[in-house]
Amino acid sequence: MGNFGQLMDGFAVALTAHHLMIMVMGVLLGLVVGVLPGLGAPNGVSLLLPLTFTMDPISAIILLTSMYWGALFGGSTTSILFNIPGEPSSVATTFDGYPLAKQGQAARALTLAFTSAGIGALTGVLVITLLSGWVANFALRFGAAEYFAVYFMAFASFIGMSGGSPFKTLVSMMLGFAAATVGIDTISGEARLTFEFDELIGGISFLIAVIGLFGLGELLLTMEEGLKFEGVKAKLDIRVIARTVAEVPRYWATLIRSALIGCWMGITPGGPTAASFMSYALGRRFSRRGRFFGKGEPEGIVAPETADHSAGSCALLPMLALGIPGSATAAVMMGGLMIWGLSPGPMLFTSQPDFVWGLIASMYMGNIIAVVLVLATVPLFAFILRAPFTVVGPLITVVCVIGAYTVANHMFDVWLALGFGIVGYVFKKLDYPLAPFVLAMVLGDKAEDSFRQAMLTSDGSPAIFFSNGLVATMMGLGLLLLCLPVISALLKGGRGQKDGAAGAPEGRSA
Amino acid sequence: MDISRSTMDIAAACVTAAVGAVVCYGATLNGFAWGPSGPEPGYFPFYVGCLIILGSAGTIVQTLLRRNAAGHVAGHAEADSFLDGERLRTIVAFFLPIVAMVAVSAWLGLYIGMGLYIFYALRVAAGFRTLPSLLAALAVVAVNFVIFEKLFMVPLLKGPILEAFGIY
Numbered sequence: 001m002g003n004f005g006q007l008m009d010g011f012a013v014a015l016t017a018h019h020l021m022i023m024v025m026g027v028l029l030g031l032v033v034g035v036l037p038g039l040g041a042p043n044g045v046s047l048l049l050p051l052t053f054t055m056d057p058i059s060a061i062i063l064l065t066s067m068y069w070g071a072l073f074g075g076s077t078t079s080i081l082f083n084i085p086g087e088p089s090s091v092a093t094t095f096d097g098y099p100l101a102k103q104g105q106a107a108r109a110l111t112l113a114f115t116s117a118g119i120g121a122l123t124g125v126l127v128i129t130l131l132s133g134w135v136a137n138f139a140l141r142f143g144a145a146e147y148f149a150v151y152f153m154a155f156a157s158f159i160g161m162s163g164g165s166p167f168k169t170l171v172s173m174m175l176g177f178a179a180a181t182v183g184i185d186t187i188s189g190e191a192r193l194t195f196e197f198d199e200l201i202g203g204i205s206f207l208i209a210v211i212g213l214f215g216l217g218e219l220l221l222t223m224e225e226g227l228k229f230e231g232v233k234a235k236l237d238i239r240v241i242a243r244t245v246a247e248v249p250r251y252w253a254t255l256i257r258s259a260l261i262g263c264w265m266g267i268t269p270g271g272p273t274a275a276s277f278m279s280y281a282l283g284r285r286f287s288r289r290g291r292f293f294g295k296g297e298p299e300g301i302v303a304p305e306t307a308d309h310s311a312g313s314c315a316l317l318p319m320l321a322l323g324i325p326g327s328a329t330a331a332v333m334m335g336g337l338m339i340w341g342l343s344p345g346p347m348l349f350t351s352q353p354d355f356v357w358g359l360i361a362s363m364y365m366g367n368i369i370a371v372v373l374v375l376a377t378v379p380l381f382a383f384i385l386r387a388p389f390t391v392v393g394p395l396i397t398v399v400c401v402i403g404a405y406t407v408a409n410h411m412f413d414v415w416l417a418l419g420f421g422i423v424g425y426v427f428k429k430l431d432y433p434l435a436p437f438v439l440a441m442v443l444g445d446k447a448e449d450s451f452r453q454a455m456l457t458s459d460g461s462p463a464i465f466f467s468n469g470l471v472a473t474m475m476g477l478g479l480l481l482l483c484l485p486v487i488s489a490l491l492k493g494g495r496g497q498k499d500g501a502a503g504a505p506e507g508r509s510a
Numbered sequence: 511m512d513i514s515r516s517t518m519d520i521a522a523a524c525v526t527a528a529v530g531a532v533v534c535y536g537a538t539l540n541g542f543a544w545g546p547s548g549p550e551p552g553y554f555p556f557y558v559g560c561l562i563i564l565g566s567a568g569t570i571v572q573t574l575l576r577r578n579a580a581g582h583v584a585g586h587a588e589a590d591s592f593l594d595g596e597r598l599r600t601i602v603a604f605f606l607p608i609v610a611m612v613a614v615s616a617w618l619g620l621y622i623g624m625g626l627y628i629f630y631a632l633r634v635a636a637g638f639r640t641l642p643s644l645l646a647a648l649a650v651v652a653v654n655f656v657i658f659e660k661l662f663m664v665p666l667l668k669g670p671i672l673e674a675f676g677i678y
Contacts, residue, residue, distance in 0.1 A: 051662045167568035171526050174562045178533045178555060185540075185551040192551055193536040216608075223604045224597050394631035395650070397608055398624045401615070402654065406664050411616040418612060425601075429592060430515070430522055448554045460544055 003133050010357030014365055019062055023362065026063045027370045028377075030070020035078055035381045039396055040087050041071035042328040042438065043214040046207040047403035049336050057340040058358050064336060065316070065359065066366045068329055069121065072272070072312050073374040074381070076113045076305060081106060081382055089272035089308045092280040096293060096300030103296050107236050110378060111244035112298055113305045116255060118371040119248070120306035123259040124266060124313030125363040128320075132360070135321040136346040144453035145464045149474035151447040153481065154324050157268050158436045160481030165431070172427065173436035179204050180444025187452060199412045206335050206441040207407045210328070212417040213434050215400040217424020223393055236378055251302045254283055262307035266314025271327040271435055272307075279307030313363060319344055320356060324443065328435040331442040516577045518592040523569040530562030607631065619669025625651045 013019070033044030045064050052060035075087030080097035093113060100109040142150070159169045182193045183203025194200040248255075258279040265275035283303035284293040293300040315326030316333075323345035325331035337344045342352060349356055404417035427434060458464035466472040533555055540552030580590075593601075607630055615623030625647045632643035658664050668677060 051664060054663070165569065165572060167565045167572060171523075171562055171565035171569065174558050174565060175526065175529065177558045178529070178562065181555045181558070188540075188551045190540055190551045192540050192555060193533060195536060220601055220605065224593075224601050388636065390636035391632065393604070394628055394635070397611075398628065398650065398654070401608070401612065401624070402620065402658070402666065405620060405666060406658070409665075409667070411612075411667065414612050414615070418609065422605075426518070426522055430519055432522075451554065452549055455549055460549070 003129060006133070006353060006357045007129055007361060009354070010359070010361030011364075013058065013354055013358030014062065014362040019059065019358075019362065020365070020369075022059055022063050023066045023366050023369050024373070026066025027070035027073075027366065027373050030067035030072075030370075031074040031077075031374060031377060031381065032070075033067065034071035034074020034076075034087055035385065036392065036396060039399070040075075040214050040218065041068050042210050042332050043218070043400075044071055045329055045332045045336075046210040047215075047399060049207060049332065049339070050403070050406040052336070053339065057337075057342055058355050060336070060340060061333070061355070061359050062362045062366070064333055065363060066369070068312070068333070069363075069366045069370040070373070071329075072121075072309055073114060073117060073370050076117060076308075077110065077374065077378060077381055078385065080109045080113060080301075081378075082385060089276050089312070090304075091273070092276040092304035093301060093308075095280065095304075096295070096297050099294070099296035100298070100301065105296075107240040108244045108298075109296075109301060110236070111241045111375070112248065112301045114371050114374055115245050115248045116251070116258075116302040117305040117309040118367055119255055120259050120262055120309035121313050121367040121370075122364065123306075124263055124310040125360065125367065127263050127267075127310075127314055128317045128363070129360055132317055132321045132356075133349060135317070136349040139322050139346040141470075142346070144450045144457065145467065146471050146474070147450040148447065148454050149465060149471045149478065150322060150324060151443060151450065153474050153478040154268075154318075154443075155436070155440070155447075156478040156481040158433070158439070160484035164433060166485040168430070168432045169436055172432045172434065173440045176209075176437035176440025177444045177447075179209060179437075180206075180441045181448070186445060186449065199410070202408070204416065204441075205407050205413065206332070206438060208404055208413050208417050209420050209441055210332055210438055211400050211404050211407075212420020213424035213427070213437065214328070215403075216397070216417060216421025217428055217434075219393055219396060219400070220421060220425040221428055222389065236375065241375065247298070248302070251299055254287060254299045254302050255306055257282065257286070258303045258306035259310045262310030262312075263314045265307070266311035266326050267317055268326070271315065272309070272311040275311035276304035276308040280304045309367075313367075316363075320348060320359070321346060323446070325439060328438045331435075331439050335442050512594050513592045515590040515592045516573050519573040520570055523566040523573070526569075527563050527566035530559045530566060533559030533562060535559075603635070607635075615667065615669075617669065619672055620666045621651050621655065622669060622671060624654065 029048065030041070030044065033039045033041065039047075044067055048064060048067060052063060055063070071087060072089070075085060075090035076093050076097070079085045079090040079093040080101050083094050083098040085091045085094055097109050097113060100106075100112075139150075155173060158173060159166050178193070180203075182200055183191065184201065185192050191201055261279045261282065262272075262275045265271065265278065280293075280300065280303050283299055284290045287293070287299050287303075289297055289299055312327065312329075315330040317326070319325040319330045319334050323334065323343070325334045334344050342348060342355065400417065401414055404414045405411065407413055424434065454464050455462075458467075464471075465475045537552035537556035537559060540555075541550035542552035542556035543550055544553070607627060611623045611627035614626060628650045629643050629647035632638045632646055633640060638646075654666075658666050
């Protein structure tokens with residue numbers, strides 16, 4: 001096992017006092033971001049990214065990933081105590097977490113959530129450890145056509161498996177592509193889609209889009225709903241925690257099933273949100289206690305939490321090994337890697353093994369630190385959340401505005417972010433998925449480059465995408481995924497309209 | 511004033527279709543044909559624009575079909591509201607001050623912009639008394655100043671007033 005030795009080297013990199021401190025700081029920041037509605041993981045990472053430009057890449061990526069873990073954990077706290085998901089991916093946790101907390105078992109609900117989340121995350125990291133080297137080796141053989149096929153598959157799977165309207169996914173994704181092409185074309189050097197505006201020559205940063213879409217958009221939504229936090233009091237008794245942790249292995253079947261769903265949805269770009277909903281739905285169907293779901297059933301907390309976190313960590317595998325992020329947050333982090341001068345993808349494993357394995361090792365540590373910290377800080381965050389949103393909202397707004405400015409020190413970016421905020425608000429209300437937009441914005445240039453390179457080598461014949469078994473299989477799979485909505489619509493039409501209602505709750509996952 | 515969801519769906523799709531058209535037009539400025547040295551720069555954006563228009567058209571058709579289907583079930587359609595007058599007012603009351611803050615910040619610098627905004631939000635929107643609001647606004651400015659100028663060394667926009675006081 002070459003991977004194991006490299007992992008040990010990675011631990012040597014990650015386990016320095018400096019990096020441990022960074023992890024603690026990142027997790028704490030992540031918890032804040034996860035707990036506060038309006039600040040989510042993708043947005044939080046975008047806000048922090050400009051501040052890491054001066055750090056060395058390994059410290060920077062550890063800070064950002066730790067923040068990501070913290071945000072994933074923090075989102076569950078609010079779901080359980082306040083029935084308000086701090087993150088879209090923890091919506092499914094509210095279904096059983098809040099009822100259980102209301103029955104006076106808040107400590108049990110929280111411990112269940114964090115423990116299963118920790119198990120899910122560690123499973124995800126284990127999958128990364130075992131598979132990433134292999135995937136990267138495999139991907140070293142890729143040429144431009146294969147890369148385009150992988151991108152194509154990633155985007156097709158968004159359209160095929162989104163669950164919502166495929167047209168809206170398409171529009172959202174293509175708008176992302178269009179936004180990515182604004183500015184100087186990397187191949188010809190011509191200015192594209194700038195319409196003579198000097199401000200647009202430099203292009204539109206995906207960070208601005210994320211801050212607007214996820215940050216300001218989410219704030220507008222929260223403001224409109226006029227949230228009042230009416231929480232359940234949480235007293236954490238060490239004995240309750242110990243008893244609950246001992247209880248977790250009893251749900252081994254749910255744990256394994258959910259972790260598998262999570263890993264699959266994380267590697268294919270389904271993302272944590274879709275994973276947690278799917279895991280909850282499957283749990284309700286297959287668990288023996290399925291009929292108690294929704295009334296404070298422990299398995300109803302374990303299922304979405306495990307899947308959420310295993311998907312969240314697995315989303316980093318395709319980012320590292322292929323250069324294709326599996327979630328919106330991973331997309332932002334990948335943009336960060338490119339800004340730090342590292343090119344994500346298979347070459348990273350050979351050119352920067354310290355970086356890759358240090359990062360993977362830090363994932364083990366980061367998640368363990370996150371479980372401990374999140375349990376320790378529950379009372380603190382429960383207290384923060386009692387502050388009225390009319391106070392918290394403006395503070396978050398200021399953070400977003402400053403964040404948009406620090407991306408490139410341009411006031412124009414701040415105006416753009418405001419525009420994206422309105423778009424994000426309308427799109428969210430109309431169930432347009434936003435993750436494909438961000439993904440397309442980060443990957444747009446790379447997908448276009450590989451497409452154009454492939455076309456150049458083949459003299460413009462699309463036959464190159466079917467020229468060998470590997471690329472043909474990937475393109476075929478992509479096409480199949482694209483047709484999935486049509487196929488399922490036909491099947492549904494055949495079975496009558498009874499199933500139409502069953503899919504409805506899934507729509508909220510967007 | 512009540513905006514139904516299907517109206518908003520169609521309106522949004524029209525806007526995205528218009529954006530798609532703009533993208534297509536912009537692409538033609540670069541040339542979207544197959545040149546002698548491979549695809550011209552506008553090639554990719556042109557088809558992206560086309561797909562945006564296609565997707566928007568699909569959404570419009572889907573919405574119209576659904577609205578017709580819902581029309582048969584009386585009373586079902588009106589439950590689906592996108593925004594009513596009261597919520598719209600809440601949103602505007604939240605958003606306009608943000609626009610004002612950005613406008614002031616562009617002119618007088620971010621620190622003055624955020625200070626005024628926090629003061630307004632606490633004093634007017636949240637209904638605190640003047641002195642606590644003022645102190646909170648100053649605290650926010652001070653904390654941000656220390657974090658960005660001192661800790662991370664990322665200078666924010668200062669504007670003419672702070673510069674007159676010798677703060678760069």
